[in-house]
Amino acid sequence: MKDERGVYYTPSLQHPEVRMYVRDNEGEIEFRLYNPDEPIIWEKHQWVPYQAIEAAAAMFREKNTDRNPLALYDRDIARKLLEG
Numbered sequence: 001m002k003d004e005r006g007v008y009y010t011p012s013l014q015h016p017e018v019r020m021y022v023r024d025n026e027g028e029i030e031f032r033l034y035n036p037d038e039p040i041i042w043e044k045h046q047w048v049p050y051q052a053i054e055a056a057a058a059m060f061r062e063k064n065t066d067r068n069p070l071a072l073y074d075r076d077i078a079r080k081l082l083e084g
Contacts (some may be wrong), residue, residue, distance in 0.1 A: 005034060005042075007081050011072040022078035024049065027077045050075050 001008055008019040011033075021032045025066040050073065057070045 008034070009074070009077050009081060011074070019070060020074075022081055025049070027083070029075055031073050031078070032062050033072070039082075050078075 002077065005019075006021045006023060008021045010016050010018065011020045012018055015018065015035075017036050019034045021034060023030050023032075025047065029050050032042070032045065032047045034042045052074045055068065057068060074079065
């Protein structure tokens with residue numbers, strides 16, 4: 001899907017208003033979250049490369065937390081959207 005911000009998918013079926021935007025930056029897929037209930041997220045956070053997301057996920061695993069940053073960031077979906 002696409003709107004004025006760019007190409008996006010909905011990362012959570014429970015919250016269809018939340019969008020994950022994706023772009024290709026010189027061959028690297030980057031992500032940026034938009035939540036209309038919390039517009040500060042879009043304003044304060046820039047595009048995040050997938051490598052940084054993987055590094056964050058590794059840190060969460062090391063701390064044995066139940067949080068998984070990879071749950072919102074789907075590289076396969078991003079690739080498909082960017083190909084189309």
